[in-house]
Amino acid sequence: MKTVTALVEARAAASPDAIAIVDSTGSTAYGELNRRADAVAARLRAKGAGPGSIVGVRLGRSAAMVAAWLGVLKAGAAYLPLDGSYPEARLRFMLDDSGAELVLSEADVLGINGPEAPGPDAPAARVEPGDLAYVIYTSGSTGLPKGVMIEHRSIANTLEWYAGVLGIRPGDRVGQTAASGFDIAGCEIWGALIAGAELRIAPEQARKSPEELCRWAADSRLDVLFMVTPLAQLAIEHGWLDGSALRVLATGGERLLVAPPQDAGYRFLNMYGPTETAVVATCTEVAPGAELPPPIGAPIAHTTAYVLDEDGALVPDGAEGELYLGGAGVGRGYLGRPELTAERFVVRDGERLYRTGDLVRRLADGNLRFVGRTDDQVKVRGFRIELGEVEAQLRACPGVGEAAVVVWEPERGFPRLAGYACGEFDAARVRSLLAERLPEHMVPAVIVPMASLPLTPNQKLDRAALPDPADHAVELRPAAGFDPAQAALAEDWREACGVTARDADDSLVVLGAGSLDLIMLQARLADRIGLPVPAALLNLSQPLKEQARLLAGIEPGAAVPVRAARAHEGPGSLGQEAVVFLEELTGSGMGYQYQMILEGPGTPDVSLLEKSLLAVLRNQAALSCRWRITAAGLEGRREEPDTVPLALHRVETEEVEALVAGLVDRPFRYDDFPLVGWDLILHPGGTVLLQREHHLIHDGWSVGVFLSELQAAYDGTEPQESQVSYFDWARDQREWADGDRSAATRAYWHEQLKDWSPDSDPPDELRTHLTLQPLGEERSALLESAAARLGVTPYALMLAVFRQVTAESVVGASFANRDVDTQELVGLFVNVLPLVRTRLHGESPADAARAEMALVVAADRHQRLPTPEILRVSAPGARSPLYPIMFSQHDSPLPELSLGDWRPRVRELGNGRGKTDLNVIVMNRGLQHGRSTGRRDASAYALRWEHELTRFPDHVVTELQRRFTRLLDHACAHPDQPWPPAGDNRNGEF
Structure with a gap:
């Protein structure tokens, strides 16, 4: 018999340089994965983990999570997946019930290369086939989840069968889409790695929608993919996988109601198996035109299946009976539940079997056909749910008496749960309480109030008599009750x-x-x-x-729009004048240059791309202006360009990064024309478009405007010139700032900065370093949940943490400074404003976050006054219209591009020069794409740290990042408790 560790280690030894995992952070080779897992294992053993112990793993789906799982196994322990989307109450129960003494977080795995990392000679644990590999919690009929224990020999048997029947080979691209708490995730991950394949972890944004998931699978050129039954059915029905490189599509979790098309081009496998039998127990291949629903298949390798009657006797083929499973896949039992283990894991004729509760018939060809259940267990979105557990939690809510829960299949969308309850209660409050205790898939979508539950003549619940939940679904009528x-x-x-x-x-x-x-x-x-x-x-x-x-109460004249004259020349804005002043003062060109690349596989039509760039250049006045300094100040004039500053390069893939680095290092001066340029790089692996532009014509919002117009022009849509030009806005800005209408705003900022003493030294050109700090999907989900509970934005909560970490009272932040008239314009509109607050001794994260939120809202109301004017009236000694420490959010709309067969993604680049000592930008690409498409598909947050190397060298920033994540975790988990001291380290994490 074999172990998971031995199977993976064999692959790592055979092909250490082969790619093992690709996730949102990059690629990880087999040898590196093995080394990281060894380091995790050594740390765990030093903390006392070993055979018989359970270690919680609380990480988002990533290479770090896989390294953590493997490290736990190498330590001889069993891993307990802790899905960050689960409510805190359920996660706490899982930890308490399992007896897990250690919890691995993202920092524990990402930080294993530090000076405290164990060396390669740390003693290894001996892992036996009978050792526990993992514990996964499933729904329990008593109202509490139960932990299923699976040993190495059981999951190893499944994995070798899985890799073999799917035909996974070295170099294959295998998708990973399941949540960590879903047992099929183990098959996706280990099944790929024991076969020497390349595991591709789907980004969270792709998992939000079946169509997005299929698009990601096609773009990633996956060979093998598993999708839960509802998603696989939609993919097949809509043809979303047609034309992909997919060789095998596997599914399971619910009754299958589709067959693949005749020209599918891939094998379609239908799998069945309870968590208690190591994920998969039976399987069948579904052919085009097959009878529906298809059977659940025949037993997999080293697995037996018996169909028994109520007395435990075999029933004839074709007769209905309960399915009992035996063989190598049968798990150890339920953690800490000996009575339940004895009830469900039985011995028959000397063979240990698991009693599934599923009713089946054995067909003449040996395949099994699913008929129904012997109890109230159901499946929703691939998860087994004991209705009794949800009903128990529903009855425990204040005001609720008798309760029932059923599966509801609305006219639109997937099946979901619906609850029925008697008593005096608020349905929205009940759902909110359930969301704090149950995973999202177990929270009823609607709670139907009932005077009493309908009963049959035998005094049992009459489910057929329950009213249609659609008549009570508040979610389908969000405005009900409003005037x-x-x-x-x-x-x-x-x-x-x-x-x-x-x-x-x-x-x-x-x-x-x-x-x-x-x-x-x-x-x-x-x-x-x-x-x-x-x-x-x-x-x-x-x-x-x-x-x-x-x-x-709005009346005509309440808001004054920009006077639309479509001016093509005139004075620049006050913000532009500040940029030119600083460029001349420091002699820096690179500090005021922005650069980004569009990169991805495929190639656009080069001629069409060039025409599209020219169309955008001509439509946006800021991009086609020539600027100069006159006696009156900065003046601009729009010119009509005839050509596009686009250079074409053809290189090998490995030469791209060096070429880009050299092309970036070409600074603009403010009086160059045009102040934007592009380099198109074609290479065997795809295409890269480098864009460089001067900050005189750029801000973060402009990126989305530019990309949207580029996409429209490429699609053949003529860009529509805005009714307002950048010169119109600059003129109105100056008139407003010089007039009486700005008096209240000036007074506000004077009060904010009355105690600030700015640096009076002239600014220097700053040498900077750029690092990206991903927060991870799990931490991002906890952040958004905590912020919502506190009534603040995630940015405000992070700002509170940042101020606690840096102890800065004045933090600069970028504000869009746009309105309806200017949202379609490219140009420098952004305004950097000071957020001034002194931390209070003993304040909690909740108090700090709410104070920061109030500060951000107030600054937003007063954002129109340009920073140079703010400092002129409030801090006349300041030589630089900037703040040394900045913390901003970049959340402007960002479209997803599709330029022919080229679907590039945006990547912003640094150039080694900066404008402030420390500039941190909060980003969430999924949220930005969602704002452009109308969806709110938030993915993981990331922090972009640009830091000056003298005041903030790399090791200082690394420590700041460590403290930031630790205090952020504290703020999310314990918002009402005071900030912990610098050295505090709780919750069993290390």
């Missing part, structure tokens, strides 16, 4: 911001909207009510009813 003005505004929120209000007291921030969503909302409101909406009227924290009241 007409509130209902209209709720629809505006949904369309503009992608959030659904269910109560008049809901606010945008609690529902997950951000500051830039206000711009989208402002535009929609202006269209609907026919009047401009003042930018300062609305904020994220206002309840729906308050915003509706304010909007009802």
Whole structure:
């Protein structure tokens, strides 16, 4: 018999340089994966882990998670997957019930290369086939989940069969899409790695939608993919996998109702198996045109299947009976539940069997056909759910008496749970309480109030008599109970911001909207009510009813739009003048250059791309202006370009990075023309488009505008010139700043900065280093959940953490400074504003986050006054219109590009020069793409740290990042407890 560790180690020894895993952070070779796992194992053994112990692993789906799982196994222990999407209460129960004394977090795995990392000679644990490999918790009928224990020999048997029947070979690309708490994830991961394949971990954004998942699979050129039954059915029905490179598609989890098309080009396997029998127990290949639903198949290798009657006797073929499974895959039992183990794991004729509770018939060809259940267990989205557990949790909610839960299949969407309850309760509050205790797939989508539950003549629940949940589904009627003005505004929120209000007291921030969503909302409101909406009227924290009241009071003239003259020349903006001043003062060109690349497999039509770039260049005044300094200041004039500054390069793939680095190092001066240039690099692995531009014509929002126009032009749509030009806006900015209308804003900023003493030394050109700190999908999910509970944005909560880490009272932050008139323009609109706050002794993260949120909302209301003007009236001694420490969020809309067969992704580049000592930018690419497409598909957050190398050398920033994640974890888990001291390290993590 074999172990998972031995199978993976054999592959690592045979092909150490072969790619093992590709995730959002890059690729990991087999040898590196093995070394990282060895280091994790050594640390665990030093902490006392070994055979018989259980280690929780709380990481998002990534190479780090796989290294952690493998490291736990190498230590001789068993891993317990802790899915970050589960409620904290359920995760705490799993840890307490399992007796896990150690929990591995992302920092534990990502930090194994430090000075404390164990050496390669650390003693190894001896892992036996009978040792426990992992524990996975499944739904329990008593109201509490139960831990299923699987040994190495059981899962190793499944894995060798899995890799063999799917035909996984070295070099194959195998998809990984399942959540870590879903047992099939083990087959996806280990099945690929024991075969020497390349495991491709799907990004969270792709997992949000079946179509996105299939697009990712096609773009990744996967050979093998597993999809749970509902997703596989949609993929086949809609043809989303047609034309892909897929060789094998496997499915399982629910009853299958489709067969592959005649020209599918891939094998289609239907798998069945309880968690208690090491994931898969039976399998069949489904051919095009097969009878539906197909059978669940015949037993896999070293597995037996018996169909027995109520007395435990074999039934004839074709007769109905309960399925009992035996053989190598049968698990050890339920952790700490000897009575339940004895009930479900039985011995028959000397063979240990697992009693599945599934009713089946054995067909003449030996395949098994699923008939139903002997109990109330159901499957939703591939997860086994004991309705009794959900019913018990429902009855435990305040005000709820008798309760029942059923599977509801609405006209649209996937099956979900619906609850029925008697008593006096608030359905929304009950669902909120259940969401704190149960995983998302176990929370009923609707709670139907009942006077009493219908019963059969035998006094059992009459499920057929329960009313249709659709008649009570609040989620399908989000504006129910609102007055007409509130209902209209709720629809505006949904369309503009992608959030659904269910109560008049809901606010945008609690529902997950951000500051830039206000711009989208402002535009929609202006269209609907026919009047401009003042930018300062609305904020994220206002309840729906308050915003509706304010909007009802808008009168003509309340907001003053930019005067549209479509001017093609004139003075630059005050922000542009500050950029030129700093460039001349420091002599730096690179510090005021922005660069990004579009990269991906495939090749665009080069001629069409060139024409598209020219169309955007001609349409956006800022891109086609020539600038100069006159006696009156910075002046610009639009010119009509005839050609595009595009250079073409053809190189080998391994030469791309060096070429890009050399091309980046070509600074613009403010008076060059044009202030943007492109290099198109064609190589065997795909295409790279490098864009360089001067900050005089650039801000973060402009990137999305440029890319949207590029996509439209490539698709043949003529760009529409804005009614307002950048010169119109710059003129209005100057007039507003010089007039009486800015008095209140000036007074606000003077009060904010009255105690600040800025650096009076002239700024130097700064040598900087750029590092990216991914927060990971699990930590990002916890961040968003904690922020919503506190009524703040994730950015405000992170700002509170950042201020605690750096102890800075004045932190600069970028604000979009745009409105309806300017959202379609490229140019420098962004305004850097000071967020001033002194930390209070003993304050909690919750207090700090709410204070930061109030500060951000106030700054947003007063963002129109340019930073040079703020400092001129509030800090006249400042030589630089910048702040040494900055913490901003880059969340502007960012479209997904499809330029022919080239679907590039955006990557921003550094150039080794900076403008401030420390500039941290919070990014979430999934959220940015979601704002562009109308979806809210948030993926993991990442922090972009650009730091000056004298004040903030690399080792200092590494420590700041470590402290940031530790305090962020504390803020999410214990928001009402004071910040921990610098050396505190709790919760059994190391």
